[in-house]
Amino acid sequence: MSEPHDGHTHAHDAPPNPYLEKRRNGEETAALEARVKAIEDLVVGKGLVTTAALDRIVDIYEHDVGPLNGARVVARAWTDAAYKARLLADGSAAIAELGYGGLQGEHLVVVENTDTVHNVVVCTLCSCYPWPVLGLPPSWYKDAPYRSRVVIEPRAVLAEFGTELDDDVEVRVWDSSAEMRYMVLPQRPPGTEGMSEAALAGIVTRDAMIGVPRLASP
Amino acid sequence: MNGIHDMGGLTCFGPVVREVDEPVFHDGWERRVFAVSMLSGSALGPVDVFRHAIERMDPQHYLATTYYEHWLAGIERLAAERHLADAAPAARTLQAEQLDAIVARGVSAARDSDDFRPRYAVGDAVVAKNLNPRGHTRLPRYVRGRRGEIAAVRGNHVFPDTAAHLAGEHPQPLYSVRFSARELWGPDAPAGDSLYLDLWESYLEDPAR
Numbered sequence: 001m002s003e004p005h006d007g008h009t010h011a012h013d014a015p016p017n018p019y020l021e022k023r024r025n026g027e028e029t030a031a032l033e034a035r036v037k038a039i040e041d042l043v044v045g046k047g048l049v050t051t052a053a054l055d056r057i058v059d060i061y062e063h064d065v066g067p068l069n070g071a072r073v074v075a076r077a078w079t080d081a082a083y084k085a086r087l088l089a090d091g092s093a094a095i096a097e098l099g100y101g102g103l104q105g106e107h108l109v110v111v112e113n114t115d116t117v118h119n120v121v122v123c124t125l126c127s128c129y130p131w132p133v134l135g136l137p138p139s140w141y142k143d144a145p146y147r148s149r150v151v152i153e154p155r156a157v158l159a160e161f162g163t164e165l166d167d168d169v170e171v172r173v174w175d176s177s178a179e180m181r182y183m184v185l186p187q188r189p190p191g192t193e194g195m196s197e198a199a200l201a202g203i204v205t206r207d208a209m210i211g212v213p214r215l216a217s218p
Numbered sequence: 219m220n221g222i223h224d225m226g227g228l229t230c231f232g233p234v235v236r237e238v239d240e241p242v243f244h245d246g247w248e249r250r251v252f253a254v255s256m257l258s259g260s261a262l263g264p265v266d267v268f269r270h271a272i273e274r275m276d277p278q279h280y281l282a283t284t285y286y287e288h289w290l291a292g293i294e295r296l297a298a299e300r301h302l303a304d305a306a307p308a309a310r311t312l313q314a315e316q317l318d319a320i321v322a323r324g325v326s327a328a329r330d331s332d333d334f335r336p337r338y339a340v341g342d343a344v345v346a347k348n349l350n351p352r353g354h355t356r357l358p359r360y361v362r363g364r365r366g367e368i369a370a371v372r373g374n375h376v377f378p379d380t381a382a383h384l385a386g387e388h389p390q391p392l393y394s395v396r397f398s399a400r401e402l403w404g405p406d407a408p409a410g411d412s413l414y415l416d417l418w419e420s421y422l423e424d425p426a427r
Contacts, residue, residue: 024284029245032287036247036254039293043258047307052314054253060321061252062242102324107372124226124358126269127285132324136252140236142285148228151360151413152403160234171399171411175226177356178392178416179327180372 070133105132120211354382
């Protein structure tokens with residue numbers, strides 16, 4: 001409930017960003033809690049949904065669905081060429097083979113990073129994101145700097161994630177403007193040749209499946 | 219509507235700020251806003267309606283508030299507009315036992331049709347129309363009037379511009395459209411870079427000859 005909020009990582013030479021300094025003091029938080037309680041009481045009181053159902057959907061996205069799902073998809077694709085071909089041809093169907101799909105991932109597309117192509121995913125209009133494979137998005141994905149800038153200056157944004165791309169690498173930005181949901185298949189890093197599928201899943205990061213960093217050798 | 223939510227191409231917001239080991243939710247109230255928003259659709263409308271409710275926030279408030287405050291503002295607006303407080307009790311109540319199946323099934327936007335005849339095919343040149351609807355749209359400003367190429371035909375999908383106003387689903391062909399970075403951002407953009415959007419057929423037109 002009261003996670004520390006002081007983990008922000010600013011670029012060292014960047015001024016504080018007024019749009020991101022949105023932490024609430026105790027009084028403001030109490031006001032938000034009161035508004036939320038009012039709307040929850042209304043929908044429960046009108047019989048739309050039970051409190052237990054509200055608890056359950058929170059539990060699903062806090063504990064059951066997360067980027068480990070996507071990591072398993074990536075590891076399978078790295079170790080099974082036929083699966084990878086199916087994954088790139090029909091993301092939804094191939095991801096369903098591993099048991100994943102559903103809400104905010106009804107129409108999944110997987111795009112492959114290679115030596116010559118680097119894909120990166122955004123939703124400029126809101127926060128569309130492939131929930132069944134990555135869980136709920138991190139704040140930076142939903143905040144103004146990423147949404148606004150990654151379409152016009154993707155290389156600068158990627159550099160902030162430590163990703164420096166050669167000029168001859170084609171950057172492809174995928175703006176999730178409809179109900180299609182995108183996941184990046186990162187390149188398998190060197191030095192992983194002998195690793196099992198399960199071990200490979202352990203080195204795949206959420207951010208690599210959004211397409212912001214490349215994966216480093218373990 | 220041409221709102222502050224349509225942020226693509228702005229460069230005024232500074233660096234991307236990441237939180238180390240960020241939790242899924244930061245506060246209890248965020249959990250509840252998420253849950254209420256996700257599970258009130260039967261009374262308040264589908265996802266397009268919810269998105270448009272958020273888009274209608276005062277722009278200064280939108281920029282000054284966090285993500286789940288946007289959701290709270292959206293759900294409060296819809297509850298007020300639908301007069302939920304004065305409504306009769308719901309005929310059916312969503313139960314916890316139904317949730318796993320609902321999440322696993324999802325809500326498909328595809329509408330299969332025997333009459334699916336997309337105007338465009340992969341490789342066709344198209345132009346994103348210069349449209350400025352006052353209601354909800356998923357045609358970002360940064361692509362309007364720009365020339366691209368059909369990269370994939372996605373299927374027959376619910377049209378958000380009408381669905382968001384409860385004016386019908388009016389499904390139509392949806393395409394992945396590739397635009398070169400230079401077409402969108404001018405000669406300083408890297409020559410080989412590109413951007414893909416999913417655009418409905420009525421957002422597109424043939425290039426001028």
